[in-house]
Amino acid sequence: xxxxxxxxDDPHKIQGRDDIVPxxxxxxxxxxxxxxxxxxxxxGRLLLLGAGAGRYARALANARPDLDIHAGDLSPxxxxxxxxxxxxxxxxxxxxxxxxxxxxxxxxxxFFDLIEHVTAPESxxxxxxxxxxxxxxxxxxxxxxxxxxxxxxxLRRNRPIxxxxxxxxxVGHIQRYDQRRIVALVGDAGLAVEDISHSFHLVGQVHDxxxxxxxxxxSGGKGLLPVSAVKLLSxxxxxxxWRLAYLEDRVYAGPFLASGLHLTxxxxxx
Numbered sequence: 153x154x155x156x157x158x159x160x161d162d163p164h165k166i167q168g169r170d171d172i173v174p175x176x177x178x179x180x181x182x183x184x185x186x187x188x189x190x191x192x193x194x195x196g197r198l199l200l201l202g203a204g205a206g207r208y209a210r211a212l213a214n215a216r217p218d219l220d221i222h223a224g225d226l227s228p229x230x231x232x233x234x235x236x237x238x239x240x241x242x243x244x245x246x247x248x249x250x251x252x253x254x255x256x257x258x259x260x261x262x263f264f265d266l267i268e269h270v271t272a273p274e275s276x277x278x279x280x281x282x283x284x285x286x287x288x289x290x291x292x293x294x295x296x297x298x299x300x301x302x303x304x305x306x307l308r309r310n311r312p313i314x315x316x317x318x319x320x321x322x323v324g325h326i327q328r329y330d331q332r333r334i335v336a337l338v339g340d341a342g343l344a345v346e347d348i349s350h351s352f353h354l355v356g357q358v359h360d361x362x363x364x365x366x367x368x369x370x371s372g373g374k375g376l377l378p379v380s381a382v383k384l385l386s387x388x389x390x391x392x393x394w395r396l397a398y399l400e401d402r403v404y405a406g407p408f409l410a411s412g413l414h415l416t417x418x419x420x421x422x
Contacts, residue, residue, distance in 0.1 A: 168205040213241045249275040277343065293413065
């Protein structure tokens with residue numbers, strides 16, 4: 153089973169094995185907090201798509217034990233790993249572009265870092281709308297890797313630092329978006345955008361480039377420095393960039409130099 157030319161069951165590619173611990177000041181915590189703010193006092197059934205090994209699913213279940221959470225992923229291995237942690241939520245293998253649920257089943261749908269992986273984003277969003285009950289909401293986070301005034305846009309044709317190839321090969325990013333396209337896709341799916349905020353500003357993008365540089369070299373990619381030096385330099389840089397990336401996103405949620413989009417939309421009541 154593949155997505156974008158890489159195998160979704162490759163154990164080295166599966167995301168979501170770590171946990172989001174409140175107060176640890178990382179970017180996952182920011183994404184979780186914004187999702188919880190968007191959900192507000194919503195009750196009933198919540199669907200989380202692209203759950204991986206369950207990182208956000210476990211965090212949502214811990215934060216909102218009142219919700220009946222279903223979490224799914226395309227990878228059977230990832231779902232098996234998520235189940236092995238025990239407890240809520242309920243996990244299942246699914247294709248987010250063709251959901252195995254009846255119309256109007258859920259009171260909320262959430263996903264993080266998913267729409268850049270799918271071949272048909274229109275189908276994904278149409279399915280989200282279909283399974284939402286009238287008047288209920290969708291919230292998601294997407295990296296804007298084609299957004300003007302970002303590091304990703306500046307490097308889109310850069311040969312020494314081919315960040316887009318690295319992301320495609322290592323984590324299956326087969327789509328690159330800017331904010332305008334995402335908002336248009338959401339509207340075309342019949343959902344009304346209610347709120348937008350931003351994250352992953354300049355320091356976060358620099359951190360990301362360093363991360364994928366060391367992933368590429370660690371997996372056999374060519375370079376001048378030995379892999380041991382690359383890993384050492386990366387670890388040293390991460391001590392600074394990870395905390396600063398968190399702080400810049402806590403202080404500022406605006407669009408300037410931002411490459412992360414948090415979007416909340418709602419299906420019409422009728």
